[in-house]
Amino acid sequence: MDNFNTIKKLKNGTVPEKQELALLLRTITSEQTEDLRHAAQEKAQSVFGNKVYIRGLIEISSYCKKDCLYCGLRRSNKNAVRYRLDKAQILSCCETGYRLGFRTFVLQGGEDPYYTDDIMCGIVSEIRRHYPDCAITLSLGERGYESFKRLYEAGADRYLLRHETANAEHYSRLHPKSMTLRTRIESLYTLKEIGFQTGAGFMVGSPWQTYENLAEDLLFISELKPQMCGIGPFIPHKDTPFGNKPAGTLETTLVLLSVIRLLHPPVLLPSTTALGTIHPKGRELGILHGANVVMPNLSPAEHRKDYSLYDNKICTGEEAAECIRCLSLRMKNIGYEIVTDRGDFKQT
């Protein structure tokens, strides 16, 4: 078993063994990274050409009832500034976004009990009515079958719920006792079954993560085959128990993006804000390593800095129009083009 063979398997669509993936991640050389990058970029281009999809991210609430140890919005963080957007404010973000060319709106927030099913379905159906040509993505945490179902029927198309880590023991070290990997994974299968284009994903370099854990994440992705997969480096937030832990690395995140592209070619794979936060060219590098989505922020400028999952998050001082201009230019500079399209998942 060596990396050459593991990379060969990835290139011809064979799923490597867990130990092969772990070894690859632990010992990959820069030449092998480039080899993998090239294959992943080629694979992404065979599915999407040089097009990059954009999603307008609307951070609707910084309240959260959960207490994930890594996250700045955790309920124990007394320093967090809390805000929530009402229906009118969310619709006004969509209006701005639509004018700027967005055809997917991602409503993301902490697990905020204010957004009951009635309120949330009211918001979703109103967006659906105003923007019949747009996709509505939700990212609101765990809600249970009935709730997911009602949101889907109200007009939501997609749901993002990262699994964070596919190893139960590791999961329990990142979350309070009340949260389990089992519930998370069941939620993901429920979302898929209801009909959502479903997004899983994980953090890279979170505390106590091993290369074996990352190999388990990759195998989980290749088994679940989610329509989307969000990955980004863990970045410490000063007001959390992990405030002094090191951040995940650019290099490992890029290798993982390439491996995910090869394991599951049609997946919608964002080059995340967290990647752009740990390196000035992080998002460009993500695209060059196989990602095909970027998610500029559409949240009202006055609340941007308060949606603080981790320290030093980029784009907190910019308006939506500035970010989209900035990202279009960044993509153009690496030979890619941002497109105005719902950008639905298509099985290849």
Ligand code: 5AD
């Ligand atoms: N660093 C990186 N990503 C984080 N998230 C939450 N906290 C952090 C952090 N400190 C990610 C989680 C969550 C998503 C919304 O943000 O993966 O699912």
Ligand code: SF4
């Ligand atoms: Fe809440 Fe999500 Fe942060 Fe966990 S990761 S504390 S659920 S906002």
Ligand code: FES
């Ligand atoms: Fe927000 Fe560049 S994308 S400032």
